[in-house]
Each structure stands twice: as C-alpha cells, then as structure tokens.
Amino acid sequence: MGAELILSVENDGxxxxxxxxPDDKTARGTVRGFERGSLSRRxxxxxERWMRANKFSDPQEIVVxxxxxxxxxxxxxxxxLFEESLSIARENGDRLRLQLSFEAGAAELANxxxxxxxxxxxxxxxCSHVDLVLSRYFPRHSRQTLRPEGTLRILVAVAKPTDLDPVLEARVIEAIERLAEAYPVRIEVLRKATVAAFTERMRTFQPHVLHxxxxxxxxxxxxxxxxxLLKPDERADWCSDSDFADWCSLSGVLPRLVVLHLCEGGRADLRESFGGLAPRLVQKGVQAVVxxxxxxxxxAAIDFSRVFYEALMRGEPLDYAxxxxxxIFTTMRQHSARTFGTPVLYLHSADGLIQPADRSAVRPIEQPSHAALTPDDLLMGVRPRLERIADESRRSAVRKFALQIVEQLESLAPNLWVAHxxxxxxxxxxxxxxxxxxxILEAMLTLLKERGV
Incomplete structure (x- = not known):
C-alpha cells in the first residue's frame, strides 16, 4: 500500500x-454547511432518512x-492535499488509503x-474507486498487525430468533465454507448462537475472524x-453491545477481524446498533471491524463474502478487500442502489494484511453451479408489490410473510419451489x-413461470 491520508474531525466538531x-504533510480546514438550521444540514x-428507508429511485440522487x-x-x-496525494499514489502505481477519523465531540458527524x-x-x-481504499480509523492504542500465526481460523456465528424476522444465512455460509477447498483455513459454523454456546466457542476455537x-x-x-443472540427456547436474547464486545475477548485472545452483517430480514441501523458495537470492539483491541x-x-451477502474473503486469502490488505x-455491487444491476456503500470498515491495523499461512497450498476454487433463479430473485421480484401496500403495519406483516416463504425455499431444491x-x-x-x-405468492409463481422453473 502506498500513501495514506487521514482526515480527522476534532472534538469541537x-x-x-x-x-x-509517510511524509506527515498536513492541511487544515473547517466543516462547512452543517450548522444547525442550515439548508445543507436539512x-x-x-x-439520510431516504437512505435508511432505501427510497432512492434514481442513482443521481445518491450522487447529490x-x-x-x-x-x-x-x-x-x-x-x-487529497488530489496531490491521489496523484502521487497513481504515479507510483499504488492506491491511496483514505481514512476518516472522528473524535468524541464529533459523534454526530461520525454517524x-x-x-x-x-x-x-x-x-x-x-468508496468504490480503483485508485482508493476508504475506511474509518480509530487512533485508540498501538497499531498491530492482522496477520495470525498458523492456520487462519474463521468462526461464523448465526442467531435466528424464532420471534424475529427470518435470517437467510445458508448460501452465505456456503460461500464462506468453500474457501476451505482452496486455502489453508479452518472454518467453524455456530448455527445456534446462544450466549453459552457463543462464549464457549470463542474460548475453545479462538478465531482470528468472527463473522x-x-x-x-x-x-x-x-x-x-x-x-x-438466542435463549434456550430460540427466542431473542437481547444483549448489550458492551456485553457482546466483552464476550469476544473471554478467551484472552481477541479476534483480529470481526464482520457484523445483516441479511434481508435482519433489522438494525448502524448508527444506533452495530455502529455502537464496532467502536466498542476496536476499543477492546480488535484491529478491524466490517x-x-x-x-x-x-x-448481495454472497457476492460480498466471496470477493472479500478470497481477496483476504490471496494476501490483499483488508481495506482493499x-x-x-x-x-462488485457497482457492476451488478440486481443489487439496490445503496448496496455499494453498505459495508463500513473500521480499521486500526498497521498493514491490514491477513495472509494464508502456506501460499503453496492454495488451490483454484471451483465455482458452484447455481440455479438460474434464486430465492433472493423472488424476494426482489415482489418488492414492487410490497411497496404498493399503503398501511405500514400491513406492509411489514406481508414482508415478514414473504421472508418466511423465501426461507422455506432456501431448504428446497428449485424443482420443488412451484409445488411448495x-x-x-x-x-x-x-x-x-x-x-x-x-x-405475493402469485407474483412468485409468475416469476418462476417466466424464468422456466
């Protein structure tokens, strides 16, 4: 990696x-247009509200x-200074590492x-330009390396409470597990993450990566x-972000990387939930959080996981992965307009590298042959009908029904979908x-018929 440029918003906001x-050249400026009551702020x-509600109808609105x-x-x-740094990186055949840092008094901007x-x-x-890598930086303690000793260990922990919307994780896990076919990596999956099971697996497996x-x-x-997480009866066991961060360190060996993600059906606002957890994990000593x-x-989760983890296994820096x-989201039309900006990286590593222990053991991955149509296609296909339901509570109930149907299809062969x-x-x-x-069911059947399933 070539030059880095760290933009820090200070305590006064x-x-x-x-x-x-590395040359420590600096420039200073002032936040402009975020004064209370200003048109720019409003x-x-x-x-921001449109983004959270996924209401953008034109990509140009996201540009604005x-x-x-x-x-x-x-x-x-x-x-x-940004343009000069980018030009230098390009001339040297490198990428510019752009890191954003917000002190405690600038929390509103950080969100x-x-x-x-x-x-x-x-x-x-x-965030998606080929000559840049964008991340958020937390200058809390000494910067360490991400590189583990020995075989890389990845723990995938899944919590699917029966009293919340379904979480569709099967194909994401499949994409991650396929890494073991090509790279020297150990992957374990905890499919029912109760507090007891999660803390025990963290203690015994001591993963380098927690997903x-x-x-x-x-x-x-x-x-x-x-x-x-899960109660013994598999209902939701809500745990504070500080408790979760503590449990990640119970083994005495913190994961170097934590990946927090919601599939369709998960509910969170980064600013209010995972956004609070990520800094806590960094403060505990985790070197990187996605x-x-x-x-x-x-x-989208499958596409991101495949590209992200394969890049890490090849030895690419984490922020570049x-x-x-x-x-990948900017080149695939099936993903919503905001998806490319959904992954957020909090980085405190010195080099951002997680390399395979033995490069000679790397084998090419055989890509699986997927059905021409996936359950996700059906979910995306019914979204226009969901959006036509005016009553918000009814729309939420019907959306939950659609997610349950898609989760059922995940466990079935495609030739059984129509009958189901x-x-x-x-x-x-x-x-x-x-x-x-x-x-909703008729829309799914129509789509299957159009695609010849």
Missing part, C-alpha cells in the same frame, strides 16, 4: 486536519447526497454514511445498541388469508 503518511438529514457529504469535509486546502462520499471533479464515489449474522436493534431506554450499515439481500467487495408455492397458496385461500399474501 468543526476543525478538520488532513495528515499524509438536505443531508433528508437524504455524496457531493453534499464531500463539501462538509473537503475545503480548498484539504481537497488540494453520517461517509461511504457515499462523491468526488465532484472526478465524478466517482470514493456474525443476525439482528441488531437500539434500546432507547439504555441508549445502547443490542445484538440478538459492519453492514443497512440490511442487505442474501445475494472491502473496496473490491463494494466494487402452490400448496402455500391453497393453504392461504382455505384459511381466508389476506389478499396481499396471496398476491
């Missing part, structure tokens, strides 16, 4: 310093949002989705983010189910 490494807050974010931090001197920063002169998003799939929420009474700031579809994962959907339709009709639920 207004002063910005840019420092380039516009950013409006765009990204340019508003850019203008907050990049005044004349800081922009000049903005900076992964959508858009550079107006070059007309590109910083958690599940639900997050915000507890307004305590003001803390929460993670849903968090999904919005729920993503199962298909995340950047590659973001880039027809049986479910007859069941809904006999029980006098809602018209919306029958409409």
């Amino acid at each position: 207004r002063s910005v310093q840019a420092r380039r490494r 516009t950013i807050r409006l765009f 949002f990204g340019q508003h974010l850019y203008q907050l931090l990049f005044d004349v001197d800081i922009e000049r 903005l989705p900076w992964e959508f920063l858009h550079y107006p002169r070059g007309d590109y998003f910083l 958690f799939i599940g639900h997050g929420a915000f507890n307004a009474e305590t003001g803390n983010g929460e993670i849903a 968090a999904m700031q919005y729920p993503i579809t199962n298909m 995340v950047q590659l994962g973001r880039q 959907l027809r049986r479910e339709w007859r069941l809904q009709f006999s029980m006098e189910g809602t018209t919306e639920q029958q409409d």
Whole structure:
C-alpha cells in the first residue's frame, strides 16, 4: 500500500486536519454547511432518512447526497492535499488509503454514511474507486498487525430468533465454507448462537475472524445498541453491545477481524446498533471491524463474502478487500442502489494484511453451479408489490410473510419451489388469508413461470 491520508474531525466538531503518511504533510480546514438550521444540514438529514428507508429511485440522487457529504469535509486546502496525494499514489502505481477519523465531540458527524462520499471533479464515489481504499480509523492504542500465526481460523456465528424476522444465512455460509477447498483455513459454523454456546466457542476455537449474522436493534431506554443472540427456547436474547464486545475477548485472545452483517430480514441501523458495537470492539483491541450499515439481500451477502474473503486469502490488505467487495455491487444491476456503500470498515491495523499461512497450498476454487433463479430473485421480484401496500403495519406483516416463504425455499431444491408455492397458496385461500399474501405468492409463481422453473 502506498500513501495514506487521514482526515480527522476534532472534538469541537468543526476543525478538520488532513495528515499524509509517510511524509506527515498536513492541511487544515473547517466543516462547512452543517450548522444547525442550515439548508445543507436539512438536505443531508433528508437524504439520510431516504437512505435508511432505501427510497432512492434514481442513482443521481445518491450522487447529490455524496457531493453534499464531500463539501462538509473537503475545503480548498484539504481537497488540494487529497488530489496531490491521489496523484502521487497513481504515479507510483499504488492506491491511496483514505481514512476518516472522528473524535468524541464529533459523534454526530461520525454517524453520517461517509461511504457515499462523491468526488465532484472526478465524478466517482470514493468508496468504490480503483485508485482508493476508504475506511474509518480509530487512533485508540498501538497499531498491530492482522496477520495470525498458523492456520487462519474463521468462526461464523448465526442467531435466528424464532420471534424475529427470518435470517437467510445458508448460501452465505456456503460461500464462506468453500474457501476451505482452496486455502489453508479452518472454518467453524455456530448455527445456534446462544450466549453459552457463543462464549464457549470463542474460548475453545479462538478465531482470528468472527463473522456474525443476525439482528441488531437500539434500546432507547439504555441508549445502547443490542445484538440478538438466542435463549434456550430460540427466542431473542437481547444483549448489550458492551456485553457482546466483552464476550469476544473471554478467551484472552481477541479476534483480529470481526464482520457484523445483516441479511434481508435482519433489522438494525448502524448508527444506533452495530455502529455502537464496532467502536466498542476496536476499543477492546480488535484491529478491524466490517459492519453492514443497512440490511442487505442474501445475494448481495454472497457476492460480498466471496470477493472479500478470497481477496483476504490471496494476501490483499483488508481495506482493499472491502473496496473490491463494494466494487462488485457497482457492476451488478440486481443489487439496490445503496448496496455499494453498505459495508463500513473500521480499521486500526498497521498493514491490514491477513495472509494464508502456506501460499503453496492454495488451490483454484471451483465455482458452484447455481440455479438460474434464486430465492433472493423472488424476494426482489415482489418488492414492487410490497411497496404498493399503503398501511405500514400491513406492509411489514406481508414482508415478514414473504421472508418466511423465501426461507422455506432456501431448504428446497428449485424443482420443488412451484409445488411448495402452490400448496402455500391453497393453504392461504382455505384459511381466508389476506389478499396481499396471496398476491405475493402469485407474483412468485409468475416469476418462476417466466424464468422456466
């Protein structure tokens, strides 16, 4: 990796310093346009609400949002240093490592989705450009290496509470497990993450990488983010983000990397749940955290996991692996417009490298032959019908029904999907189910017929 440029917003929430490494050249500036009551601030807050609700209908709207974010931090001197640093990196055949840092007094700014920063002169998003890698930086303690000794150990922990929306994890796990076919890596999957099972597996397996799939929420009474593990009866066991961070260190050996992600059906707002957990993990000593700031579809999680983990196993730096994962979303139309900016990287590693222990053991991965249509395609296909349901509580109930159907299809061979959907339709009709639920099933059957399944 070539030069790094660290942009730090100081405690007053207004002063910005840019420092380039390794030559320590600096520039100073001021946050512009985020004063209370200003039009720019109100516009950013409006765009932010649209982003959380996934309401962008035109990619150009995200460009405008990204340019508003850019203008907050990049005044004349800081922009000049950024452009100079990027030019130097390009001339040396390197990428510029751009890291954003926010001191405690700038928490409100830190909560903005900076992964959508858009550079107006070059007309590109910083988080997905080939010459850049974008991450968030926490200068809390001495920077260490991510590289483990011996075989890399990855623990995938899944929590699917029966009293919450389904979490569709099977194909994501399959994509991660396939790494063991090509790389010298040990992968364990904890499919029912109760507190006892999770802490025991952390203690005995001592993973270098923890990949958690599940639900997050915000507890307004305590003001803390929460993670849903499982009670013995498999209902949600809500745990504070501080407890979860403590459990990650019970073995005495912290994971070097923690990945926090929500598949479709998981619920969280990064700002209020996983966003609180990620800094806590870094403060505990975890060198890197990748968090999904919005729920993503199962298909998107598969694409990201495959590209991200394969890049790590090849010896690419962590921040570049995340950047590659973001880039894959920009080239695939089936993903929603905001997906490319969903992965957020919190990095405190000195080099960002996780390398395979034995390069000679690397074998090419044989890509699986997938069905022409996936359950995720069906879920995406019914979204326009869901959006037409005006009543929010009804829309939520029908969405949960659609997710349950998709989860059932995940466990079936594609040649059984039509029969299952027809049986479910007859069941809904006999029980006098809602018209919306029958409409969802009919939409899925129509899509299967159009695709010849």
